[in-house]
Amino acid sequence: MIKKLYLHNILDSCNIVYKKNIPNVPIHRAQDLSAKEKNFISFFNNPKYLNLLKISQARAVIIPQKFIKYLPKKIIPILSNYPDIDYAKVLNFFYPDSYFTKISYNNLSPQDISKKYKNIKFGINFYLETGVKIGRNVFIGNNVTIKKDCVIGNNVNIGSNVVLENSIIYDNVHICDGSVIGKKGFGFKFIKNKCIRIPHIGKVIINKGCEIGSNCVIDRGSIKNTIIGENTFIDNLVQIAHNVVIGKRCILASQVGIAGSTYIGDNVVIGGQAGISGHLIIGNNVKIGGKSGVIKNIDDNKVVMGYPAKSFREFVKDNNK
Amino acid sequence: MIKKLYLHNILDSCNIVYKKNIPNVPIHRAQDLSAKEKNFISFFNNPKYLNLLKISQARAVIIPQKFIKYLPKKIIPILSNYPDIDYAKVLNFFYPDSYFTKISYNNLSPQDISKKYKNIKFGINFYLETGVKIGRNVFIGNNVTIKKDCVIGNNVNIGSNVVLENSIIYDNVHICDGSVIGKKGFGFKFIKNKCIRIPHIGKVIINKGCEIGSNCVIDRGSIKNTIIGENTFIDNLVQIAHNVVIGKRCILASQVGIAGSTYIGDNVVIGGQAGISGHLIIGNNVKIGGKSGVIKNIDDNKVVMGYPAKSFREFVKDNNK
């Protein structure tokens, strides 16, 4: 994925205007501000992440004029009125298919598959892109699509009509029929009535022993990853948005929805049809009643219910008036 | 689709009782009262549509005795105690598969497809019925079913396991994995404990630049069309019922549901898991909070939340008591 490229070429290719006096350094990747590597470009548009900017290893950062004062001297500034849009263009340059759901059409033939994956049981009509890694004792259903860069552990059971993309599935995971894992997140920007789709280059990571029900959708992260902790059980028709992190041994009943970038602790139980807003922190051992609408952070060990969700005691009291 | 047929034959075929003295005129189609063509039959059972009846071009109308006084003289009356059931029979006569979800089994061979659609990228195992039109630079995933009469524009991206029926998809639309577009709507009548399925002959029209998430369902219209406006973005697991019309640049978050025949303006933002009842009018620039239940019309520019939905200010006030 790493290409030998220089800053000026990249900005030119992306139609991003820049001051010609900025140094034309090598840039090999677009990355999160916090990445630990060399020669990458990033962006900054939210003072909340100021601490990350201050210690960032980025070589160049796309940034609006008003925040330029925060930029460390060693980082090259690329001034922009729409830093996230321009960064989307750069991501798209490095990962040209990352705002699509499309397959690569670079798949193995049935013969190659049976040779390469000797010990895997496949149903009929499987589609595997090159580069997929699959462990031992794996059972795969019919009409399954597994896209490049997916990694599947041992003792995994994948149902029929499942689509896997940008996903790492650890041992003993079951994914039931019809679920879509690793789809691009729901990200876009309207600029003057024109819509720009935001690339999603993160992954979905499903840790050991998890279960994902039928007809669920788990979106991959935008830049970071969407993560499901060990032994977490998810029922049918559940939506997990991009960048969500769920802890260990959680239980999500059917039709639950979790919006983007929310963090959920360990041993959390979420009743059917409950919804959790984006960018929240839900503590460990929290219990959320069915159909609740959670719009605030929740501390460890709390039991909540209602819309908006409040303590279970209050919910009962309010409804017995 | 037009057949040379006469009124008496049609009514006989449908087991609809009629007065033998009505003229046996040619009837070539069953249509909405407002249709602009010749020789069609329609029905009337709701005084709300009286203005349409008065100027209707219909040749014959199925109508109950109590409304016969409203019927223009030039239209032939077919008296009925159950006008919608009898009209369903007539629709079924003209469009015999329109209350099924079934495929026609009239599909092209892989050889014919690669000849006819030279510039389209298909995944494995695609099913295309005859008569489908597809534009340039279109990417189609695996296990996709596209039924007759679908039209697909340029630069369209269709994910895997998608089913398309009675649909017109304009340029630059993305439809993600597992979505079902153009399914018959949820329509039926119980008459004396027997269930009559209502045919659905409308289309789904998805305008330029839209995005439909994964595992969504968009039902086709009953007689009119279900329409999604330009650049509208729809997240995963969303339900759009028959005859719904959505404007331009709307955003529907995950697990939203919109019941039949509701009209939604431009630039409307609908939070996750919100539901909107049927036959409502939602104005332009409206914002509907996550998990709201909307049961009334909403004026332009309003921000609402709650169940039932009220102004956002009231919702906040009520929940801070």
Place this chain on the structure above:
Amino acid sequence: MIKKLYLHNILDSCNIVYKKNIPNVPIHRAQDLSAKEKNFISFFNNPKYLNLLKISQARAVIIPQKFIKYLPKKIIPILSNYPDIDYAKVLNFFYPDSYFTKISYNNLSPQDISKKYKNIKFGINFYLETGVKIGRNVFIGNNVTIKKDCVIGNNVNIGSNVVLENSIIYDNVHICDGSVIGKKGFGFKFIKNKCIRIPHIGKVIINKGCEIGSNCVIDRGSIKNTIIGENTFIDNLVQIAHNVVIGKRCILASQVGIAGSTYIGDNVVIGGQAGISGHLIIGNNVKIGGKSGVIKNIDDNKVVMGYPAKSFREFVKDNNK
């Protein structure tokens, strides 16, 4: 499915500790306490089912020490600290794939299918396991998976991308694209941070004239069956959990969710996005408003709405204050 086996062997195979002095009787099956057959093993862990225990025909019952006093003398006790876990092991012994969603890979070739099912219309790429029975005038879409032991009646219409498992589908049923019927229920136990998946050996029974929308999920029963009554209509994206029983002529709008073991009477109408908790009884002719959250039993003929659901009159009054 019946194996000639003896109690000691079964317990040894399952790593269940038992008193060596219990008689080594023949055991041919694991069953519900109420089963009407010979030589089966069951379990007891809930005093609610005491009446069933007293008249049970079981040969042996897995039971905790505290309930041993209730056990009829003629039944052999297997003492256990975790009766449901140990029973899960026994179920797994008899039905080794019952906690998976996986296919058996024991499917017919296209040639065998066209020979055996001469009068059935299949789409492309169907997967049929041996032992499936299909009636007359049945239409099946593309990419359909039908697993062993399914029985399908006459005049049935199955959409594309449908998965059927452990299901009995009676005459005139329509199942729309993308639905998953007969998936194992959402059952598991955490014992000391280790997760035990519970086998599900029940069926889904869909009676005459029903309709199931697109992208729905209906889970099969754990030991009993999940049942949908005659002429019941279910819209898209609906979740029906294990052991649910729904009566005749019910209407479930889109995105409804019904939790495990709930019983719903005849002629019940449930609005879109409503949710019903588990283990409830909903009477005949009940109407449940859209988005309601039902957490208590409902008597016949009631109309309810709200979260939590209350009488419709109260709901309206409360929201007009």
